[in-house]
Amino acid sequence: MSINQDLKEAGLTQRMGLIVYLVNPREQYKLRYYGDIVYFSNKMNYCVIYLNSDDEDLIDEIKELSFVKKVEKAATESLNLDSQYIENQIAKMAEETEAELEKRQTEGVELLN
Template sequence: MSINEELKSVGLQQRDGIIVYLDNISNQYRLRKYGDIVYFSKKMKYCVIYIDNNDAEKIKDEIANLDFVKMVEDSATDKIDLDSAYIEEQIQDLAQKAEAELAERQEKEDLYN
């Protein structure tokens, strides 16, 4: 279940995350009127901003047309599968791979001894 689906079931405002790449990181402050800046990287010159889901496309277009913005892209947070069965399946796969690798290392070690 995605985070927005959980928020919808509770009745809270849904938000979308976008990543905004800037010419100069000092321009990040000009983006505050569009949404909440939750992270920015000085080195990579980008910001992660949460915007209202209802106006997401309109706001993304406005931000993309600003003169100090290089590129705008959607965050992948809604595409993450948070279902517990999926997560447990991934953990089991990792455990099987780790056990196979340990067994292989043990065989090699036994050959050398």
């Protein structure tokens, strides 16, 4: 189940994340007109903004801005945040770690002999 699907069921506004790569990082403040800037990297010249999912047509407007190189949608929809899936992942990682620890302990005993 995705985050946006949970928000939709709760009656809350759905948001979408965009990663905007910039030509001129000083112009990033102009993106506030389109949505909420949540992160900006001076070194990598990109920022992450959130806007309402209803405003998909704004993506094309942002792409046309002179200081924007490229726009990508964030991959939040593809994340599986179901609690059962997460618990299975944690259990799998715990089993792998225990197997690795047992392997290291047996190797350590062999090295001492």
